[in-house]
Amino acid sequence: MKRICVCFKVVDDFDEVLPSDWDEAGGDGPDLAYVRRILGDFDEAALENALLVKDAYRALGIGADLTALTLAPGYADHILRNFAAVGVDRTVCLETQEDLRFSPERTASALADFILGGPPPDIVLAGLMTPPGGSGAVPLFLAEYLGLPCVTEAISLTPARDCVAVEHRVDSGICRREMLTAFLCTIGNARRSYLRVPTLREALRAPAPAIEHVESKIAGSRGGLKPLSVRREDRRRDCLFSEGADASDHAAFLYERVIKEALL
Amino acid sequence: MRIVGIVDASCPGHGGDTAARLMGAAARAGACGGGAEASLWCMADGGPAPRRPWPAGRVVIAEGASAAAGASGHCPEAPLKALEALVREHRPDLLLFPADRAGRELAVRLSARAGIPCSLDVPDLAPDGDRLLLFREIYNGNLEAVFPCETPHILTLRLSGFEPAAPFADPEIVRVRAEAGGDAPCVCRNVLVEAVEPEKGLEDAGLVVVCGAGFASESAMEQANALAGALGGVVAGTRPVGIDGRVPPSRIVGISGTQIQPRLCLVLGASGARAFAVGIYGSACIVGVNTDAQAPLFKSCDAAAVCDAGEFARALTDIVSSKGKRGGADARDPRRMSQG
Numbered sequence: 147m148k149r150i151c152v153c154f155k156v157v158d159d160f161d162e163v164l165p166s167d168w169d170e171a172g173g174d175g176p177d178l179a180y181v182r183r184i185l186g187d188f189d190e191a192a193l194e195n196a197l198l199v200k201d202a203y204r205a206l207g208i209g210a211d212l213t214a215l216t217l218a219p220g221y222a223d224h225i226l227r228n229f230a231a232v233g234v235d236r237t238v239c240l241e242t243q244e245d246l247r248f249s250p251e252r253t254a255s256a257l258a259d260f261i262l263g264g265p266p267p268d269i270v271l272a273g274l275m276t277p278p279g280g281s282g283a284v285p286l287f288l289a290e291y292l293g294l295p296c297v298t299e300a301i302s303l304t305p306a307r308d309c310v311a312v313e314h315r316v317d318s319g320i321c322r323r324e325m326l327t328a329f330l331c332t333i334g335n336a337r338r339s340y341l342r343v344p345t346l347r348e349a350l351r352a353p354a355p356a357i358e359h360v361e362s363k364i365a366g367s368r369g370g371l372k373p374l375s376v377r378r379e380d381r382r383r384d385c386l387f388s389e390g391a392d393a394s395d396h397a398a399f400l401y402e403r404v405i406k407e408a409l410l
Numbered sequence: 411m412r413i414v415g416i417v418d419a420s421c422p423g424h425g426g427d428t429a430a431r432l433m434g435a436a437a438r439a440g441a442c443g444g445g446a447e448a449s450l451w452c453m454a455d456g457g458p459a460p461r462r463p464w465p466a467g468r469v470v471i472a473e474g475a476s477a478a479a480g481a482s483g484h485c486p487e488a489p490l491k492a493l494e495a496l497v498r499e500h501r502p503d504l505l506l507f508p509a510d511r512a513g514r515e516l517a518v519r520l521s522a523r524a525g526i527p528c529s530l531d532v533p534d535l536a537p538d539g540d541r542l543l544l545f546r547e548i549y550n551g552n553l554e555a556v557f558p559c560e561t562p563h564i565l566t567l568r569l570s571g572f573e574p575a576a577p578f579a580d581p582e583i584v585r586v587r588a589e590a591g592g593d594a595p596c597v598c599r600n601v602l603v604e605a606v607e608p609e610k611g612l613e614d615a616g617l618v619v620v621c622g623a624g625f626a627s628e629s630a631m632e633q634a635n636a637l638a639g640a641l642g643g644v645v646a647g648t649r650p651v652g653i654d655g656r657v658p659p660s661r662i663v664g665i666s667g668t669q670i671q672p673r674l675c676l677v678l679g680a681s682g683a684r685a686f687a688v689g690i691y692g693s694a695c696i697v698g699v700n701t702d703a704q705a706p707l708f709k710s711c712d713a714a715a716v717c718d719a720g721e722f723a724r725a726l727t728d729i730v731s732s733k734g735k736r737g738g739a740d741a742r743d744p745r746r747m748s749q750g
Contacts, residue, residue, distance in 0.1 A: 160550050161683055165706075168552050168684075175549060187649070187666060248548075248557075251522070278549045280665070281530040286518035298515060301659060315659070317511050318422045335652055335659035335667065371529065373555035376548065381691055385698075386713040393721030400697055401729050404713040408674035408695045409617070409641065 148203050148210040148305075148327070151267040152196035153257055153288065154189035155276040156222040158182075174247070174373045175278060183221055188273030188332075191339040195303055196271045197233050198338060202305045211235050213267075217256050217362065218242050231344035231352035240362035248279045249370025254287030256362045261292060268327035269310065274299055274334045282332075289330040297323060299334035411561065413439055413446045414502040415466065418453040418489055420476035421512045430465040430574030432506050435567050437575060439504055439559075441537045451496060453477070453489040453588075463577035468584070470496065475588035477512060486512075490519055492588035497524050502562065504542075509566040517566045528564035529557060533571050551665045551688030570671065570692070612661060612668045617643030620663050620690065622680025622707075624700065625719040626651045633723040634678065640730040646670070648686045664689035678719040682707025699723075 158178040167176045185193070196212055203210040213236040214229055216222075222239075229237045240260055246253045261267060270292065275282030289296035299315040309324045315334055325331075344352065388399040415432030417424040429450055440446020449468035453475040475492035477485060493516065497505070505520070507513035509531045521528035534545045542559040559565070612618060619638045621630065626647065638645045645657060652662035663670055664686040671692035678699050680686060687710045690696055698711040699719045708714045715722055 160552055160685065163552070168549075171553055174555070175553065250518075251527075275666075280548060280550060281546075282514060283518045283521075283528065283530055286515060287522055290519055290522035296515070298511060315511070335649070335662055337655075339653045371527070371557045373548070373557055374543070376553045376555045378552065379554045381687070382709045383696065383712050385708050385711045387708075388713065388715040390715075390717075393715070393717045394725040396699075396715035396717045397722050397725035397729055400713055400715055401726060404695060404697060405674065405676075405726070 148208055148269070149265060149267040150196050150199055150210055150212045150269045150271070151215055151261060152192050152212065153215050153270065153272040153285070154193055155186045155216060155273070156183050156219040156225055157186045157277055159184045160277065168378045171376055171378065174376060183225065185225060185341065186273050186276035187339070188334065189276055190273075190341045191336045192271045192273045192333040193234075194338050194341045195300070195333050195336055196269075197342065199269060199271075199303050199305055199310070200233060206305065206307060208305075208307070213238060215257060215260060216240070217253055218244075218246060223357075226357050227355045228344055228349070230355050231349045232342050236358070237355070238358045238360055240360050242362045242364065244364060246370070248372065250279060250281055250283035251287050252364050252370055254284045254291055255366070256364045257284075257288055258291035259364070260360065260362070266328060269303075270294065270328075270330040272330070272332055274332045285330060285332040292330065295325065295329045297325060297329060297331045300331045301334060301336045302338075303331065411440055411446045411504065412500065412502040413448045413504040413506065414451055414500070415448070415506045416451045416453070416493070416513075416516070417508070418476050418512055418516070420453070420455055421510070423510050424508065424512070426462050426465075427574060428508050428569060429462075430577070431569035431572045432508065432567065433465040433575035435506055435535060435569070435572040436466075436504070438572065439506075439535050439537070439542055451493070453492060464581040464583075465575040465577050466581060467578050468582045470584045470586060472496065472586050472588050477516075486515055486519060488588060489516055490523065492586075493520050494523055495589060496586070497526070504559075504561060505564045507564070507566045509568045513566045517564045521564050524564075526562045526564050527560070528566075529559070530566045531568060532565050533568040535559070535565075535567075547665070547688065550685040552684045568669075612644065612646055612663065612670045612672075615644045615670065615672050617641050617674045618663070618670055618672045618676070618693075619643055619645050619723075620675060620677045620680060621645065621647045621651050621656065622678065622686075622700075622719075623648060623650045624681075625679025625723075626654065626656050630679070630720055630723075631656050633720055633727070637676075637723045637727045637730075640727045641674075641676075643672075643674070643676075648680050677707060677711070678723060680707055681705050682710055 158181040162181045200210040200212050214234045215238045217240045272285040297312050297314050300312050302313045304311040313322050388396040390396045413436040417429050436448040450466035451470045454471050455476040472492040475489050507517045517528050532544045536543045544557050544559040548555045619634050621634050634645045646661040646663045647657035665688045669689045673694045675690050675693035675696045696711045698707045698714040699722045703716045
């Protein structure tokens with residue numbers, strides 16, 4: 147039996163935030179209570195790739211158990227309720243009242259404490275980075291705290307009986323590594339990035355969602371910075387709108403006025 | 411303040427300009443509180459020590475400490491062990507890494523091991539009396555935050571905003587031999603590098619045609635390729651376009667992809683959400699095309715057209731082709747784009 151653990155985060159959909167709320171954001175950010183909650187982009191990819199790894203193990207005749215782990219998700223029932231139907235065996239929400247938005251060390255510490263308290267996983271997956279901090283430091287801290295080798299920015303994972311082939315991005319290009327378990331892997335802009343949607347049959351067949359809520363006490367006080375101030379940087383440029391009756395006119399106008407000079 | 415810039419000689423992006431900009435950042439940071447004592451630490455492999463003009467008065471070359479020094483081809487454990495030892499010995503106040511993949515990984519892992527806080531992807535630093543402030547984008551680039559930079563601190567820096575420091579005529583070179591092996595958990599054990607496929611990204615492109623979700627059909631991508639070919643540029647996409655496989659992941663522009671700085675950025679059929687727009691702000695000239703006159707994209711543009719992106723691309727391709735010359739921004743064959 148292989149144990150897979152995927153760490154994910156539920157975040158606010160920033161595309162729904164009114165521009166005026168960004169402009170008037172004070173303290174350390176705007177009030178986002180009215181905004182839809184979604185899976186972090188890379189975390190959604192991590193969940194889908196964890197399911198693909200589980201599927202691949204099953205095709206090899208190897209059992210796999212998938213745990214989805216998140217910290218302080220807030221309102222996320224509409225997202226988590228489908229997890230069992232798509233193949234997640236266990237969904238765990240660590241609960242804390244601590245503000246961890248800009249504390250990657252403490253976030254990783256909470257995740258590591260939970261993981262180390264159970265049977266050791268063979269593969270730990272996490273999204274490359276998640277807002278609002280968006281530093282991408284959590285998975286790297288987590289690898290350190292778990293004492294695991296780490297592969298960053300994976301674009302695909304292909305399990306075999308004795309290893310997992312991981313294609314991942316490095317500064318010089320794409321590298322393929324064969325990793326023996328256990329290891330941690332961050333998922334970047336992967337080949338499969340959207341989380342599958344359960345069919346009606348899968349949804350009906352799935353057990354009732356049993357989401358475990360576990361109180362998390364994060365030891366120590368180190369880590370995390372509070373912003374002194376935030377602001378919306380005004381990046382507006384003076385835009386010259388082209389004139390013309392059709393696209394050809396627009397193209398000719400912009401070519402003569404702007405593009406030709408930029409090409410010189 | 412003791413400030414150290416750190417480069418790994420085996421990393422493709424850690425050349426002379428990177429080291430010079432790191433030391434330029436060190437000079438900016440050192441402007442707060444009585445000046446800085448800046449040095450450069452270079453993680454080198456076991457071969458002949460790198461020779462180059464050094465942009466620091468003191469250079470520590472840690473031999474056998476590059477990430478490529480291990481048998482597996484890429485092992486951050488070697489530089490990490492060397493850095494831990496150097497930090498214990500020299501106790502620097504600021505450790506500066508470039509904000510690339512290798513720099514981020516080393517910075518966070520060193521932070522965890524040395525117990526020094528770290529901040530990543532910092533585009534700017536500013537002295538504020540006796541303290542240092544650092545700036546970072548948060549909320550997917552929708553806001554910029556100012557954080558206090560308490561020392562000691564580890565930073566990864568986006569170096570384009572820092573002027574390179576001048577080379578030193580006669581720097582002090584110190585060579586140290588990195589510790590080998592040891593009982594520390596090897597973060598890259600059991601790793602086999604099978605193949606490395608070079609992949610050219612967007613960082614150095616002079617002209618980029620960016621396709622948004624409104625211009626991402628198969629025929630649209632053909633038009634984008636034709637236009638990029640005529641202009642001598644490369645094709646890129648927003649994240650949804652990349653996720654749908656229309657452009658390779660290395661060609662995704664935005665907060666979750668590449669932040670580009672071409673002379674000309676032509677954006678076709680993108681709405682201009684901030685998470686994308688952050689990726690094009692560095693462009694010298696931005697031209698946007700969208701059918702929606704209210705698209706947020708236009709706030710980021712120097713020039714724009716409200717019309718169908720496909721018809722615009724076709725017309726512009728014809729105009730550029732009829733002029734008979736390319737822009738020369740980056741003469742890559744756009745047909746290679748689809749091969750990643």
